[in-house]
Structure formats: C-alpha cells, structure tokens
Amino acid sequence: MKRKDRIYNEIRKLSQKIDRESLFYNSSIGYSAQSISENLNIARNSVSQELNILNKEGKVIKVKSRPVLFIEKYHIENLLNTTIDKEDYEVKSFEVLRKKYLVKKNEKNFKNQDRNPFKNLIGYDKSLKEAIYKAKSAIFYPPNGLHVLLTGESGVGKTYFAELMYRFYELYNKTDTAVPFVYFNCSEYYNNPELLTGQLFGYTQGAFTGAVNDKDGLIKKADGGFFFLDEIHRLPAEGQEKLFSLLDKGKFRKLGSSNKEEKVTVRLIGATTCDVNSTFLKTFLRRIQVVIEIPSLKERTLQERLEMILKFLQQESIKTNLDIRLSYDFAYYLMTHEFEGNIGELKSEIQYKCAQAFLNVMTKGYNSIVLDDTFVTEKISKKELGIKNLLKSIYKNNEFIIINTQNTNLYTKEIDLKELEDDKINFYSLLIKEYSVLMEKELSHSEIKVLLENKIQTLFQYTFHNKLQSMSTKKVIDEPMASKINKIIGKIEEVTGRILDDNNKNSFYLHIYSFLSYMKKGDTPPVYNTSYIVDDYKKEYDEAKIICRYMSEVLNIPCPKSELIFITLFLNAVYNSSPIKVMDRNCGVILIAHGNTTATSMASFANDLFRTDILQSIDMPIDQSIGETLEKLINIIKNKKYKEIILLVDMGSLVSFGQIIEKQLGIKTLVVKNINTEFLLEVTRKVIYDLKPLDEMKSYFKKLSCGDSLIVESKKIAEKKSRVLITSCITGIGTANKIKVLIENTFKDLLPQNFRIESKEYHNIDSQEKLLNQINEDEEIIGVIGTFNINVLDIPFISLEELFSENGIELLIDIIGISDRIGDCGDDTKQITKKFVSSITLQSIIDYLTILNPEKILLEVEEALSNICEKLDLAITKQIRLRFLIHCCCMVERIIVMKKPMEYEARYKSLDYNEKFTVIKLSFSKIEKNYGIQLSHSEISCIYELLYNKTP
Structure with missing residues (x-):
C-alpha cells in the first residue's frame, strides 16, 4: 500500500471517532500530522506533505489552527448531511464550518429554546431566576463583560451553569471567530505555586527543571473567551495575587520571562464551595464584580426536584432505547432522600439504579428498566404531604409511570445532548459487552450475575470518585517537584547509609506523587496493625519517623500514619535488596488493578525494590470487560503452572475471581482486596523471604490488616439448589x-x-x-x-x-x-x-395439545395423510404416522395463534422433491380453506422431511 493511502486510511479511521454531537460542542476537531506520524511511524514532514496533497484532492479538510488539523471530508459531510463547498476545504477554524453548515441548519432548535440555553435549565423561571438574570447582565456588560464567582454546595451544577453562560454568549456573538472556553481545576496544583503559575501563565525554556521548551499557559488559550476556574478557593494567596494583577491590568508575564508583558482579554468565571469572605484576598475579590449563588437541592422547589428526576430518567431511556417503569415507592425515595452531593449525587444515584435494573433486562428478559421498591435502600415513612400530593397528580393511583422519549406529558423540556455527551462512560454498552463475553465462559448464571453486579459497583466507584491513575516516571522527573523529592531521597540515604539506585529512586518518585494526590483529595490509605509492624521492623520504624518529619517540612503537609508505615516497609526493602534466595515458584502473586497502567506500575515498583520478578500484573482499563480480564488471569496461571495463588485486587468488585479460579482450575487462592503500595510491599517481602502455606499467610495478612477488612474469605457463590x-x-x-x-x-x-x-x-x-x-x-x-x-x-x-x-x-x-x-x-x-x-395414545395427546376441536382436526389431518400416501405410493411406519399427526395438528394451531408460518430452509430441491411438494401442498388445501391459513414453503418442506424420515 502506498504511503499516501496508508495516511488516508489512518485519517479515515480517526475521523470515525467524531460524532454529530461533537460537531456542536467541541472547540477543536481534527488530527495533527504529528499524531498521525506517531501512529504510523512515518516522518512528520512526510505525513504533512501527503495530507496537503489529500486536501487538494478534496479528500480531507484542512483546519489552519495551531497545530494544523485534518479531518476526512466525506465523514463530516455524512454527519452534516450536506456537501461542503470546495472553498471550504481549507478553513481558518472549524467554527467556520460549524456556523456555515451546522448552526444555520439547526436554527429551529435554538428557536425552540427562544435562543436562550438557560430556558432548558430546570428552575430557570423560579429558583434560578435571579441567578440567570445576574449571569446575563455580567455577560453583556460593556465593554468586555464582568468577572463572575459562582458559589454553592458541591454538586449543585456550578460547572454546568458556567457552560450555559458560555453558550448563551456564543449565540449572540457577532463575529466569526471561535470563542474559547477553557476549564481548569485549581485543586490539581494545590500548594504548588510554581507549577500553578506555569500552568496558568505559561513558562519559558529553562524556567525550571524540565522546562525544555517555551509553553503557552491556559490564560493565553482563553484569550477572547472564558476561563473557568473550578474549586477556585484552592488557589493559594500567591496564585490569587497573580490573577488579581491579570484582572486588574489585562496583562501577564510568563514564568521565567523578563520580556514585556503580554495582553489578553479574558472573562473569568470561578466556582467555589467555600465562604467567599473568609477564603479569598480582599484585593482579589474587588476584581470579581458579580457573585452568583446556585441554590442547593434542598432549596429547590418540589416541582423542580421532580423535573430533575424525570429528566435524568429520560436521559437513561435515551441511552438504552428502553422504557423506564418508575414505581411510586422509588419516586418517593428519590424525592425525600437527602443527597449530600446535591444534583450530582441525585443523577449518580439514578444512573446507578438504572444500571442495576438493566441487569434484569439482560438476564431476566425484562423489556423495560423497572425501578421498583427493591431498589429503595432505606426505610421510608411517607409523611410528606406535599410530595404525596405532587406524585399523586402524575401517578393517578397507578403503581408505575412510564418514562421514555415519546412521553412528553411528564417532562416537556428538550434533552440537552451536551449533557449526554458529558457522561464519559456508556454503562449499558459496557454491561452488554460484559454479558456477551461472560456467556462464552464456563460460568453459571449466578456467577455471571455476581460479576455483573460487581462491575456496576466498580464503574460507578471508578467514575465518580476518580481513582488515581499512575504517572510515568518521565513525567514525574519533568516536574519542578523533582528537586523536593531529591531532598527527601538524600535524607533517606543519610539515615540508612545506603545509596538508592535508579530503580528505587524512580519507584519513590511515583509513590510521592501518588501520596500527594491522595492528600489533596483528603484521602489516605488504610492504617495497618502498626504494633505488629513495629515489633518486626523496629529499626526501620524509628528511622522512618525521622524521614517522615523531614518530608513534612519539605512538602509543607502533615505526614499521616499510613505514610510512616510505607516508609518503614520501603526501608526494609532497601536493606534486603541483596539478591534473593531461590524460592518455591509454585505460589504465584498476581496484581489486578483498574486503570491503563496502575497494576503494571505498582508491580514494577515492588519487583524493582526486591530485585525479583515474582509479581505478575494485569491492567484493567475501564472499557475492558471482566471476561477479558478473567481470561488473562487464567492464561497467566496456566502458563506459569502455579499450584497456589495470592490474588491482589484494588477494588472489591474483582474478589469473585478467587472462587472462580478455585472452581475452574482447582487451585487454592487467597484474595486480598483494596490493595495499595504499602500492603503490596509487605506481601512481596513475605512471599520472597518467609513464604508459608496459604492458610498461614492468610492469618498473617489478617493480623496485618487489623482483621478481615482486606482478606476475602473463599466462599462459594450460591449454587442453585x-x-x-x-x-x-x-x-x-x-x-x-x-x-x-x-x-x-x-x-x-x-x-x-x-x-x-x-x-x-x-x-x-x-x-x-x-x-x-x-x-x-x-x-x-x-x-x-x-x-x-x-x-x-x-x-x-x-x-x-x-x-x-x-x-x-x-x-x-x-x-x-x-x-x-x-x-x-x-x-x-x-x-x-x-x-x-x-x-x-394419539387421541390423548391431541385432546390436550390443541385449542381446536380435536376430533375434527385429527380427521382432517388423517385425510390429508391418506391422500399423500395414496398419490405418492408411500408406506410409513406407525411411529412416523404418530409424529405426522401430532406435528400437523400442532402446526395448524400454531399458525392460527401466531399468525405466521415457521421459517425453515429446505435441504432438498430436486425434481423428485418438487413433485412430492406439490402433492403435499394440494393434500392440505382443504385444511387451509377450513381454517383460513396458508402453509408456507417452509412448512411443506418440513412435512416432506418428516414423512421421508430425512430430519437431522
């Protein structure tokens, strides 16, 4: 295949990822020559040359952004249902295509919303009326609008409100220039002013370790548009001061730059859950002219809450293309439950319950998603008169109401496609994929049910709690934090008198970044039985306390007890880093963790520390099915010929693997859940230096984990009685x-x-x-x-x-x-x-197998059989005669009730067959006339094969 054809096939494949919704909302669409170069391992300049030729040939569209992007033309034309003019094969920005071919064709959608995206917001004319009025005023205030601070509890919809402000402005923007909307979460760089400054304002080459090139900051990317700072209260005082200077003068300077300042026009929208006056500098607040409070779920009206419930359910109906049957009891639960996470948690709860109910569609044959009282997780006392009256008005004494895209009586607002697009994971397609894969395995229905239930739990835990993804060592070293970590490593070498090699250093880099990420989120790993560890590693424990105190000073954060335990185990591994003794490899240790590289990174860390390869790892990306993961696990066990397994999993959803392995392979398995780096190090150390029978290992890990919280008891999934x-x-x-x-x-x-x-x-x-x-x-x-x-x-x-x-x-x-x-x-x-x-007897069977008059139909079928045998000179056995009479009586009944014939492909199409087919057809003509039916070709073929004993 020619180079140009390979490149065109690649751009076609990539372009297939673009859907119609992304044409509405994505600010940047297309693929660069660099990305295609990396995919195909072809030099970038060669790729660029061929793409320009393809553009001139009218096969790809060229978007002259920075970097230049390319898209396959025919795919975009199919999405737009139009033909793109030749003059638009090369455009300044994708916004040109959007406005020319998409927006004008969809003006009726904007008219339905009165050209106001806020009107599709529940409560726009009630509890949110004042907030929307303030937002509009800030957007249109001359000359460049006002800066806005959105306040309110977590989950009230501040981010969505900010996006609506942006979309409202976009509708009335008079220019052809695309309006950027840049999102930044301030918590990502909490307590790191240097890195924060680089992200916001950009930096020059050499500004800090790892700054190998000049880089524009997010402020520059937001020039001429909106810059949304989520969790803005996480900005330290230094960060607030730098932003104040930007808002005050409209100018900024890159980190490490001594050149003149750059000028930008940016509309700032901040979002916070904290008290404004006690969190921000007064100088900073003076530049935030408008403060908009978004009410909590409790502060919304009952009608608004009901509308939200119906809206979120209708979104799930759209995703699944199924009706949702909502019971009165479950609706009452959603109306009265106190969702601390407000609207976000309400939506999450509805998605979670719909996903659970969807299992019944797959495994029980339900033709709709049924949300009944079995999904109510708390005892409900139905005392709220206002809620009872509101629900009564829509249920009208019915047990269920039906929610779908056609039922406009319940929820009349237009569904926002952007909200559906923001749901990053389609839980239902993943569950269908899981089910079909698991069905191919030798698993019982009960095992499949348990695995699917666990998958749902994992999906929601993973999605809504953002489990940490491991970083690459290269990325860690490139960040300015490296100098601080090097100081801590120096302290470890000073205390231990050991020089850490590159493997240990790299492993420690990764751990510190994981540790900092947990601390920023307020999460800490579980604390193990410290007295047990102190007894075994007293020297390491005392040294770890010295190192942890130093870490607290360098990183300016408290060092929790879990980190003290990690450092203790880390030091033990360093002291025992000499080549390991030969061990019994019949016991395997396999780590399975969700994420693209999580398991691999953790296993590499422990293997490098102990100079071993005993730890095997299986990464489980979010779109990888349980069945695929289970197959990888089974293959490892078979290839390594393990006799026993210690299975380490990061979430409880994988704990069922142990009992499946024991059942299918007959291998004794110990499962440890909620695994983290500290526990992994101790498991590795124990297996290498002090391997005991699995029952003793289990007792040891129980003591270490303070009981049974991490050890999964091997119990069978309930067998069918x-x-x-x-x-x-x-x-x-x-x-x-x-x-x-x-x-x-x-x-x-x-x-x-x-x-x-x-x-x-x-x-x-x-x-x-x-x-x-x-x-x-x-x-x-x-x-x-x-x-x-x-x-x-x-x-x-x-x-x-x-x-x-x-x-x-x-x-x-x-x-x-x-x-x-x-x-x-x-x-x-x-x-x-x-x-x-x-x-x-024939008569007894016919008596209770047909809804027709048994004597009448039996005589008619016997008459047809006699006619066939006479015309074809056919002699049949008593068994074939019995089968023929039963089959034909049932056949007539079936066609009458089902109103359609059997679909059957004949295997015999010879001349002899055609002649006999005609005889059979004519012999049944009287029955066809009497019962108003018509025997199809398939039915006659089946009778032929029955009479001539040609059934398979």
Missing part, C-alpha cells in the same frame, strides 16, 4: 399437568433429587420476565416444554412437535442431564423412547 423444568400449554394448566405426569412416569427413578417439574399456565410464562419470576432465587430453569416458544435467553425450549418427534426423548434427556444415570441403570435411549411412546 434445584433445577426446574417448566411444562406449559396454551390450552390451560390441565394440559401442562398431563405433560408433567407423562415425563415423570417415563423416567421415574432416573430423575435426580435436585430436579423437579413445574406445570404453569401459558399466560404466566409468556415472557422471560414472567418465566423467571416463577422460581426462587436459588433455583435454575433448565428448559421449557410447551406449545409456543418464549423468547428466553439461554433457556432451551422443546416444542410439543419436537417432544414427540424421533429425537424428542434425546433432547429431553440432554436437558435433564441424566444420560449417565440411564447407562448406570442398564437402560438405553431406545428403551426410554419406547416406554415414552407406549405410555401415550
């Missing part, structure tokens, strides 16, 4: 009972003890949801025998036609799972079949 075969018939329960008795009399003592047959009326099992509700939680349906199939997942169905066919008994034996018992009892399948057939 009983296997159930369901019999049913559309004619009623009497018929179903007869089939049940027939099967029980045929097999008698061959049936296993944990097996039973349940007869059910057809209307009670005509959907998978109803079917699975007929059994207990600890039971499993192994099959259904009935007149008409039910659309069930993974549950075999035997029609009555099949049951009395040549292979019917074999199917039944296979489903019940008694083939071994038949052999042990001296019987064989032929004997069982003979017993089964001899225990029934």
Whole structure:
C-alpha cells in the first residue's frame, strides 16, 4: 500500500471517532500530522506533505489552527448531511464550518429554546431566576463583560451553569471567530505555586527543571473567551495575587520571562464551595464584580426536584432505547432522600439504579428498566404531604409511570445532548459487552450475575470518585517537584547509609506523587496493625519517623500514619535488596488493578525494590470487560503452572475471581482486596523471604490488616439448589399437568433429587420476565416444554412437535442431564423412547395439545395423510404416522395463534422433491380453506422431511 493511502486510511479511521454531537460542542476537531506520524511511524514532514496533497484532492479538510488539523471530508459531510463547498476545504477554524453548515441548519432548535440555553435549565423561571438574570447582565456588560464567582454546595451544577453562560454568549456573538472556553481545576496544583503559575501563565525554556521548551499557559488559550476556574478557593494567596494583577491590568508575564508583558482579554468565571469572605484576598475579590449563588437541592422547589428526576430518567431511556417503569415507592425515595452531593449525587444515584435494573433486562428478559421498591435502600415513612400530593397528580393511583422519549406529558423540556455527551462512560454498552463475553465462559448464571453486579459497583466507584491513575516516571522527573523529592531521597540515604539506585529512586518518585494526590483529595490509605509492624521492623520504624518529619517540612503537609508505615516497609526493602534466595515458584502473586497502567506500575515498583520478578500484573482499563480480564488471569496461571495463588485486587468488585479460579482450575487462592503500595510491599517481602502455606499467610495478612477488612474469605457463590423444568400449554394448566405426569412416569427413578417439574399456565410464562419470576432465587430453569416458544435467553425450549418427534426423548434427556444415570441403570435411549411412546395414545395427546376441536382436526389431518400416501405410493411406519399427526395438528394451531408460518430452509430441491411438494401442498388445501391459513414453503418442506424420515 502506498504511503499516501496508508495516511488516508489512518485519517479515515480517526475521523470515525467524531460524532454529530461533537460537531456542536467541541472547540477543536481534527488530527495533527504529528499524531498521525506517531501512529504510523512515518516522518512528520512526510505525513504533512501527503495530507496537503489529500486536501487538494478534496479528500480531507484542512483546519489552519495551531497545530494544523485534518479531518476526512466525506465523514463530516455524512454527519452534516450536506456537501461542503470546495472553498471550504481549507478553513481558518472549524467554527467556520460549524456556523456555515451546522448552526444555520439547526436554527429551529435554538428557536425552540427562544435562543436562550438557560430556558432548558430546570428552575430557570423560579429558583434560578435571579441567578440567570445576574449571569446575563455580567455577560453583556460593556465593554468586555464582568468577572463572575459562582458559589454553592458541591454538586449543585456550578460547572454546568458556567457552560450555559458560555453558550448563551456564543449565540449572540457577532463575529466569526471561535470563542474559547477553557476549564481548569485549581485543586490539581494545590500548594504548588510554581507549577500553578506555569500552568496558568505559561513558562519559558529553562524556567525550571524540565522546562525544555517555551509553553503557552491556559490564560493565553482563553484569550477572547472564558476561563473557568473550578474549586477556585484552592488557589493559594500567591496564585490569587497573580490573577488579581491579570484582572486588574489585562496583562501577564510568563514564568521565567523578563520580556514585556503580554495582553489578553479574558472573562473569568470561578466556582467555589467555600465562604467567599473568609477564603479569598480582599484585593482579589474587588476584581470579581458579580457573585452568583446556585441554590442547593434542598432549596429547590418540589416541582423542580421532580423535573430533575424525570429528566435524568429520560436521559437513561435515551441511552438504552428502553422504557423506564418508575414505581411510586422509588419516586418517593428519590424525592425525600437527602443527597449530600446535591444534583450530582441525585443523577449518580439514578444512573446507578438504572444500571442495576438493566441487569434484569439482560438476564431476566425484562423489556423495560423497572425501578421498583427493591431498589429503595432505606426505610421510608411517607409523611410528606406535599410530595404525596405532587406524585399523586402524575401517578393517578397507578403503581408505575412510564418514562421514555415519546412521553412528553411528564417532562416537556428538550434533552440537552451536551449533557449526554458529558457522561464519559456508556454503562449499558459496557454491561452488554460484559454479558456477551461472560456467556462464552464456563460460568453459571449466578456467577455471571455476581460479576455483573460487581462491575456496576466498580464503574460507578471508578467514575465518580476518580481513582488515581499512575504517572510515568518521565513525567514525574519533568516536574519542578523533582528537586523536593531529591531532598527527601538524600535524607533517606543519610539515615540508612545506603545509596538508592535508579530503580528505587524512580519507584519513590511515583509513590510521592501518588501520596500527594491522595492528600489533596483528603484521602489516605488504610492504617495497618502498626504494633505488629513495629515489633518486626523496629529499626526501620524509628528511622522512618525521622524521614517522615523531614518530608513534612519539605512538602509543607502533615505526614499521616499510613505514610510512616510505607516508609518503614520501603526501608526494609532497601536493606534486603541483596539478591534473593531461590524460592518455591509454585505460589504465584498476581496484581489486578483498574486503570491503563496502575497494576503494571505498582508491580514494577515492588519487583524493582526486591530485585525479583515474582509479581505478575494485569491492567484493567475501564472499557475492558471482566471476561477479558478473567481470561488473562487464567492464561497467566496456566502458563506459569502455579499450584497456589495470592490474588491482589484494588477494588472489591474483582474478589469473585478467587472462587472462580478455585472452581475452574482447582487451585487454592487467597484474595486480598483494596490493595495499595504499602500492603503490596509487605506481601512481596513475605512471599520472597518467609513464604508459608496459604492458610498461614492468610492469618498473617489478617493480623496485618487489623482483621478481615482486606482478606476475602473463599466462599462459594450460591449454587442453585434445584433445577426446574417448566411444562406449559396454551390450552390451560390441565394440559401442562398431563405433560408433567407423562415425563415423570417415563423416567421415574432416573430423575435426580435436585430436579423437579413445574406445570404453569401459558399466560404466566409468556415472557422471560414472567418465566423467571416463577422460581426462587436459588433455583435454575433448565428448559421449557410447551406449545409456543418464549423468547428466553439461554433457556432451551422443546416444542410439543419436537417432544414427540424421533429425537424428542434425546433432547429431553440432554436437558435433564441424566444420560449417565440411564447407562448406570442398564437402560438405553431406545428403551426410554419406547416406554415414552407406549405410555401415550394419539387421541390423548391431541385432546390436550390443541385449542381446536380435536376430533375434527385429527380427521382432517388423517385425510390429508391418506391422500399423500395414496398419490405418492408411500408406506410409513406407525411411529412416523404418530409424529405426522401430532406435528400437523400442532402446526395448524400454531399458525392460527401466531399468525405466521415457521421459517425453515429446505435441504432438498430436486425434481423428485418438487413433485412430492406439490402433492403435499394440494393434500392440505382443504385444511387451509377450513381454517383460513396458508402453509408456507417452509412448512411443506418440513412435512416432506418428516414423512421421508430425512430430519437431522
């Protein structure tokens, strides 16, 4: 393939990631020559040359931004449903295309909102009316608007409100120039003024260690637009002073620059959860002219809260393309529960419960997401009269209301596509992927259910609590913090008298950055049994206290007890860094952690410290399925030929792996959850220098973790106590009972003890949801025998036609799972079949297998059979005659009720077949006329194969 073709294929593949919603909202769309160069390992200048040729050929659009970006033209045209003019193959910015081909074609959407995005905000004319009025005033205040500070509790929607301010301004912007909206979270660089300054204002080459090139700051990128500072209260005094100078003069200077100041025009929007007057410098506040308080969820009206609930549920309906059935009890719970995280937590709770309920769609065949009282997690006393009256007005004495995109009576506002886009993870597609992968594994339904429930828990924990992602060593070394870490390393070398090698230094760099990230978020790892560690490592513990005091001085933060334990274990590893003794490698230690590189980084840290490779790691990116992760784990165990496993996992959602490994591979497994660096070091040390039988290791880790909080007891997932075969018939329960008795009399003592047959009326099992509700939680349906199939997942169905066919008994034996018992009892399948057939008569079967007049349909089918045998000179056995009569009676009933024929592909299309086909068709013409049906080609083919015993 030519180089140009390779490059064009790559830009086509990348462009497929762009969707219609991103055309509305993304400020930068396209791919640079540098990114394509790295993907294809082709020199950047060559890529750039070929892209320019492709642009002239009209295959890609060139956006002359910095850097220059390229997009495949045909994909964008498909998204826009239009043809892009040749003059626009090269544009100054993507905003030109957006305004020319997208905004004008969607002006009716803006008209629906009265050209005001605020109108789509719940409470815009009630509790948020004053806030919106202030925001509009600040946006349009001449000449360049006013700076705004948004206040309010966490989760009230300050970020979304800021985005609406930006979009409101965008609608009325008279110029063709794109308006930037730059987001920055001040907590990311809390207590690091030097790094903060570099991020905000940029820096020059050599300004600090690692500053190898000049770099523009975020202020420069926000020039001419909006700069949103989230958690602005995290700015230290020095940071506030620098911003005050910018707001006061509109000028700034890069870090390390002695040149003249640069000028910018920026609208600042800050967001804080703290008291304004006690948090900010008065000089800084003087430049923030407008303070807007966003009310908490408690301060919103009941009607607004209900609208939010319905809106968030409708968003989930859009994502799943399913109706949501909301019960009165669950709606009352959402209306009364105190969500400390306000609207954000309310939305998260709704998403979480919908994801849990979605499991019933996948595993129980529900055709909608049902949110009933089983999802209410607290006891509710329905005393709120205002809420009861409000809900009564929409429920009208019904148990459920239906929420979907068509039901506009409940929620009439237009759904904001931007909000859907902001949900970074589509939980439902991930769950579907998980389910399909797990179904391919040798797992029971109960195991799959547990794994999927754990996956949901992990997804939400990972998404909403932003679990720390490991950094690369290179990135760490490039930051100014490196000098401070080097001081701490120097102190460690001074105290221990040991020189740390590069591996130990790099590992310590990574740990300090992880430690600082946790401290900024207010999180600290669990504290282990310190007395236990002090007894074993007294020398290291005393030295660690000296080092931790020094760390507190250098980093200007308190050093928690968990860090003291880490330093103790780290020093022990340093002292024991001599080559390790030969050990028993039959015991494997495998670490599994969520994130792209988390497990790899942690395992490398411990392996490098102890000069070993004993730790194996499996990274689990958020979009990687449990099934894929489990397969990687099984492959490692098989390849390494481990006899025992210590499995370390970062979240509780992976704890089920231990029991699955024990069940599938017969390998004894110890599972430790919520693993972190401190515990990992001790596990590694213990396995290398003091490996004991797994039961003793378990006791040791229990003591270390202060009890059972981290050790997962190996207990089986609840096994199904009983296997159930369901019999049913559309004619009623009497018929179903007869089939049940027939099967029980045929097999008698061959049936296993944990097996039973349940007869059910057809209307009670005509959907998978109803079917699975007929059994207990600890039971499993192994099959259904009935007149008409039910659309069930993974549950075999035997029609009555099949049951009395040549292979019917074999199917039944296979489903019940008694083939071994038949052999042990001296019987064989032929004997069982003979017993089964001899225990029934044609008349008794027809009597309870059809809704038609049994005598009438039986005579008509026998007449058709006689005609066929006469015309074709066909002699048939009694067994084939019985099968033919039962099949055809059931066939007529099925076509009448289902109103459609069977879909069946004939395997015989010879001239002889065509002749016999005509005879069969004519013989059934009277039945077709009497019952107003028409036998399809498939039905006739099936009868032919039955008569000539050509069924597979």
